[in-house]
Every structure is written in C-alpha cells, then in structure tokens.
Amino acid sequence: MVNYGGDEVSALVIDIGASSVRAGYAGDDCPKAIIPTSYGYHPAPPDADVTMSDGAENIDAVNKSKFANIYIGQSGPSIWREGMEVGNPMVEGLIQDFNPIKPLIDHALEKTMRVNSSEHPILVTEPTWNTPANRERMAEIMFEEFNVPAFYIANTGVLNAFAAGKGSALVIDVGQSMASVTPVVDGFVLRKGLSYSPLPKLIHAHARHILISPTPHRRGIELLPHQLIANKTLVDAGAPPKFTIRQDRIAGTTESWRNWAETREIDEWVQSVAGVLDQGWNDAVAAQRTARQYEFPTGYNNYFGLERFQVGEQFFTHSPQLVASNPNLPKTIPQLITEALRACDPELRQVLMGNVVLTGGGTLFSGFADRLTAELTRSFPHTKIHAPGNPVERRYGGWLGGSILASLGTFHQLWISKEEWQEHGKPIVGQRCK
C-alpha cells in the first residue's frame, strides 16, 4: 500500500513484452492481467466515418488517425475478422509504435482489472537498451493520458537481480523476440557489458523451416490455423491430412493475420515438442530420445525425434553453413555471455558467474537451464544458476520485482509525482529513474 495524498492505494505495475502486456497490483505475486501484445485492427480508411464493429475497443481510447477499430485481448487477433490486420508495437524489445500502447494499457487496466488509473501510482518496466526518448514518452502517456498521480520506470535487469536476492548478478533474459545478458553490479547495470540479440526469432525461423520443409520421411507441413479450417478427419500419424478449408474466409484473410496465426502454430509446436540436448549436440543421443507426437490444426500429426532438438541447439550453436551464408546471425547465448563478461575484470566475472539469473519465457524451453549449466561450468567451474522453478516467477520476474518494490511504503521517495512532472517535465525521468 502506498500512501498517496492521504489515501492508501495500491500502486500498479506494468511490464510490456513482445508477447504479452503484464499488469497487476503491486504486492500481488502474479499479474492480474496478462494480455497478448499483438492486436487486431482495421486500418482507418482515409477521411471516412467508421462504425464500431463487434468486439472493438472504445474508439475514444484509440488513436484516431491510424485505426478504424482495434481488437485486444481475448477477443483480439485470435478471433478471425474479415480484413483484420495484426500489429505489434514492439521491435527488438522496445516500443516502436506508441499508437496502440494507450488502448493496450486501457484494456489491461480498465477492462481486465477494472481500476481507474488516475487513482494509482504506476511503475512501468523497461529493458536496459531503452532510449531516453522512449521512457520520457512513456512518462508523458502515463501523466497526460492516464492521469496517474505518480510514475516510475524500472530496469528489468536490476528488478530480476533483486528478485533473486542479488545486488550483483548476470541476468539472462530470453523473451519472445530478444535474448539479453545484463551484468548488474551492486544494483547498477554495467552498461558496457550489456549484450543482446534477436536470437528467439532465429529459433522460431528455424522451427518454421523444419516444419514446412519436406524430409525423406515426411511431407512439408501446412501451418493452417484452426480459424481457417471448417472440419477435419482423424488420420494416422504421417498420413496426409483430410480437412476442408473455410473458403469463405480466404479472400478476407490478410497477410499480417496469416503470419500472426502461423507464428502461433509454430510457437505451440516449439513449446510442446522442441528441446535442447543438455550436453551439446550428439546425433546418437538425439536419435535415442523419445520422439514426441504432435497434431496440427489440419489434423496432420506425426512423431518428431531428432528434429525437435535441432531447434533448441540454435540457442547455443550456429552451424558452419548457416554462419557462412549469413554474416549477421543473432549472437547465441554463449556468445552474448562472452561479450558481457569481456567488460568485466576477472574478479567480477567470478562473482557474476556465481550469480547467474535466468528469466523470461524462453528460458523455460525444455532443457535450456541444464544445457546452459553444462556450457558455463566448462569455463567457470563455480557457475551457479538461479532459475526459479515457479513458471510465473521465471517468466515474469521483472513484473514480480516491480510488484514487491512498488508495494513498499518507503518507495514513495522514488516515485515521480504529478506535481514534479508538471514542474520539471521530461528531464525528471532521467534524473529520478537511473
């Protein structure tokens, strides 16, 4: 509880990632609202009046120029609509398009949590590579559009280190679009050592490649989402699927929606089937592991053996062929760590390797923590990895850290109050939130 203007109110905590927007009350142990960051929209036709369609957010909340309608949350992109496009404001871990941010946060706070933002201080998280302009813009949105009484923006690396009980830690965050390694030293980010890459996208691209390419043993797989399938019949493993396409929807399906839907198919396959070998690549070991069965929305189903481990291997190594033909491959986890440690002297390296913190949904990838331990102990025998077993704690460590911090009465000294914002404007953000 925070004492604000005499009233005891809970602060709110918002953590925006490429996959989801997490929002909830400070002091809670998990976010009340977790809504997909991708949203559906109908673009505004130039100079035309628009009518509200089913499931659309209140148009007042929507930036008037860009969207005719915007669809968020449960009735968001997962519901097929004719001509609906899908957007996502995040690029490389940063908010690139602020237009949908207000509707997304509105949805989380007002629709899902049913709170009035003007009554609650709000703490927002940011990655280390956030830009000053971006955080100031966030402060502006909070104060000017959400009317919050107080605001703070907190670094996810430090939040994760603190939530693990550590002032100094090497924080490894693997999300939907970015993987990053952040050295935190005595509660400060050692910026020089920050390293990050869009590695999760390569994992995803690799999984797609494996699925859609035919092999000697099976055909290429069609990644049709269930929304485009009228009905399907049960078939044997590996047999051609028998399904009927919803022809009525094909013409009205946009490319951005189709991409989004396929990405979801791949993501589900990755989460249920893919893994990584814990001791490094080995054909024999990979072949020995049990193959896993998976069924796609078309009804096509098959067993996936060796292939499922090739996907996870990409977190740790790139094949020479891939490297030869792609000079700009995203850095692997070991490369990111090496780069981060280069900014640290040997003594600090020892401290950091004894305090490695795993966070982000990507670290839940089957076998990830074990493989990382194997890789790191080869070079640093004293490696100790902190990887919360509780999936909420693991995936939303940044949110959770912010939740605890913002719930402390003593934290009031750090909030930027509305009065301070009005008096000092944007520079106060950089001064207060280091």
Place this chain on the structure above:
Amino acid sequence: MKGYIDILAPSAPETSSVSQRGEKEGERAFQSSRQNERRSPQPLIIRYSTLSGHHHPHHPAFVPTMSSGVGVNDQCLTAFQDLKLKKKFKYIIFNLNKDLTEIVVEKTSDNQSYDDFLGDLPETECRWVIYDFEFEKEGGGKRNKIIFLSWSPDDAKIKQKMVFASSRDALKRSLTGVAVEIQGTDFSEVAYESVLDKANRGH
C-alpha cells in the same frame, strides 16, 4: 522456397539447409571467443570493489537509484563504529524491522568462533553481517579485514530477497571501511575458506 533465414538477414544469399554439427562445435562457440579475448585483452573497465559509493556524489542524502527507500537506524552506525574502532564486537547481524521501513541491529557478538557465527545465519531468511575477519596474510603476519556479507539464502521468500537486495546499498553506504564484500546464497559461499580466500586476494 525462400531461405528461412531471410527474415533476419534480408540481404543474405540463398542459404543451404541447416544440418547437424559435430559435438565439438558446441564447445567452440563459447571457448573460441574466449581465446580471442586472451589474444587481445580488453582494458579493465571497472573494479568491482571500487564501484559502491562513486555513482552519485552530488546526492548524499537522496539516492536516485532504484532502491527500496528503506532507512538505516542510527544504532547500525554506532555498532559498526564500536566494532571498527573499539573492537568491541566480532560481528554484527543486521535485519529489517517488521514494517520493512528501517534497517536495525539484530545481534552483536564477540564470539570468536566462525562456526558459531555461521550458526547465527538463518537458513531461510536474509540478513546482513559485518564481520571483523582476522587471518594470516601469506608471509605477512596477522591482518584484520572488515567483511560485509549480504546473506540471501536460495530458500528465502522472494519478497524478502527483493527488499533486502534493494536496501543493501543504503546500509553499505553508511558503513565506511568495509574491505571485502560477499554475496552469500548458500553456506558454501560463506564457509571460512571461501571468505579467507577473498580476504587474501585484496590488498
């Protein structure tokens, strides 16, 4: 069919399909870059032990870093001075008060047994400790060093870990003369040998 990698490197030429790599390569990614490092050593950027206290020289009272805002009770400083200057204690254990508003002294002791001291560290709760560590410097006779230990065991509750980690700087800043800092998450990290090793490494 387009090479799947195109989305990442649009200008890249056609890619050959990805196949398995030998076991060795798994190691190379990490170790070869370390070899590079050895060949062209990077200049030393920041020393761990000199980091604290140098960040915000203009804000002695107000620290605009992400911290809990928890205060430090005066008794902490008094006890610390008694240990440092008057050698009244061997160690001091600090805790947060019940309301989580202030850091307070939980225990002072002149018990010389390191094992007894370890017995004072709770298995599932966080604490801070100042310890007057006496040891034989290799070839240099008896030495004393003041150790600052942040004790945050793996099994402590996440809320306590968070509050302790984000309050540590406040306590640390008010205690001048600490020679060695240790972050302990299990008993092996605070074992006598491990502390001795760290104490010996400093100047």
